[in-house]
Amino acid sequence: MSTVRLNITLPASVNEDINHYAKELNEKKSHIISSALDMYFDYLDIRVAEKRLNDNEPTISLEELRKELGL
Template structure:
């Protein structure tokens, strides 16, 4: 199910969006959805890098799978 949101974009961004949409015979919505979906890959990398940095700096720690299973009462 789609959900409507409102965003504000610079006029030149909207103009480029409209030009691409027309050239590709797509809607603004489909292009924005695709762009956001592709950007999620970048965000995943940023989150992973942050988590690695937190591990290296000691801000977070790793818990072994064995410990997780043990706390969950699962015999491995």
């Protein structure tokens, strides 16, 4: 996996939390942040799916999908 260097601004309290967990778990801060973002993106995926469901987007049945795909 390739990596990218970012400069970000965080509240001091968040930085303190990151430092605390990195020290406690003996992990790099970048690993803590990356893991936290991965988990948050999973949460956002759920929110997007719920939004799309609530937006009443047209849906098709499994049978219609199979027919459309020729299965």
